[in-house]
Amino acid sequence: MSPQSSPPRYTVPGLSTREGGRMIDLLSMRLHSLNDLALTLKHIHWNVTGPHFIAVHEMLDPQTVAVRDMADSAAERISALGGEPRGTAGVLVAERTWDDYSVGRADAIAHLGALDLVYTGIIEDHRKAAAKAASVDPVTEDLLIEHLRSLEQFQWFVRAHLENSAGALSTADAGSEKQAAEAAGPSRTTPAKKTAGTKRAAKKVTAGKRAR
Numbered sequence: 001m002s003p004q005s006s007p008p009r010y011t012v013p014g015l016s017t018r019e020g021g022r023m024i025d026l027l028s029m030r031l032h033s034l035n036d037l038a039l040t041l042k043h044i045h046w047n048v049t050g051p052h053f054i055a056v057h058e059m060l061d062p063q064t065v066a067v068r069d070m071a072d073s074a075a076e077r078i079s080a081l082g083g084e085p086r087g088t089a090g091v092l093v094a095e096r097t098w099d100d101y102s103v104g105r106a107d108a109i110a111h112l113g114a115l116d117l118v119y120t121g122i123i124e125d126h127r128k129a130a131a132k133a134a135s136v137d138p139v140t141e142d143l144l145i146e147h148l149r150s151l152e153q154f155q156w157f158v159r160a161h162l163e164n165s166a167g168a169l170s171t172a173d174a175g176s177e178k179q180a181a182e183a184a185g186p187s188r189t190t191p192a193k194k195t196a197g198t199k200r201a202a203k204k205v206t207a208g209k210r211a212r
């Protein structure tokens with residue numbers, strides 16, 4: 001469910017209140033994505049196991065801090081535009097268009113396979129939001145581009161762990177987080193076993209884009 005706000009009573013100079021309202025709606029979904037990503041990064045930080053535990057455990061904390069800062073800047077832009085940033089868990093769950101991160105306690109590289117898909121979702125949607133902002137409010141566009149620089153760098157950090165000897169991503173054919181985790185994890189020399197769960201997940205992803 002997308003946020004449906006009425007235009008603000010006032011907004012930044014140079015924009016109409018209708019334009020300000022469009023930017024508030026757009027930023028509200030980006031705020032949900034960033035808050036969700038920050039929670040997901042901590043969840044992974046707590047649940048990684050295996051030989052790469054400490055490297056991945058420690059790599060994720062600076063990403064969490066940076067993503068929380070991005071959420072803060074998105075929320076404060078909403079306020080500057082005359083809107084109401086809503087940062088509670090209940091509103092996030094009610095308005096988001098994606099499912100919870102689906103991997104629990106698991107091998108560190110398996111988690112990175114799933115996290116790659118998470119980053120892809122949020123980066124694609126941040127890029128779409130930046131493109132929409134471009135013709136209305138270059139300040140909001142600039143904010144989202146600034147986020148994208150770091151988000152794409154963080155995804156590179158993740159993907160550097162997923163490259164095989166041919167330089168391809170081990171998770172290239174994965175359609176769900178669980179499939180990506182299986183493809184990236186330590187058992188990747190054997191084909192991923194199709195379970196009822198992975199079949200359901202693949203069907204769901206095929207049925208609708210997993211936006212973040």
Ligand SMILES: [Fe+2]
Binds near residue numbers: 045
């Ligand atoms: Fe910690």
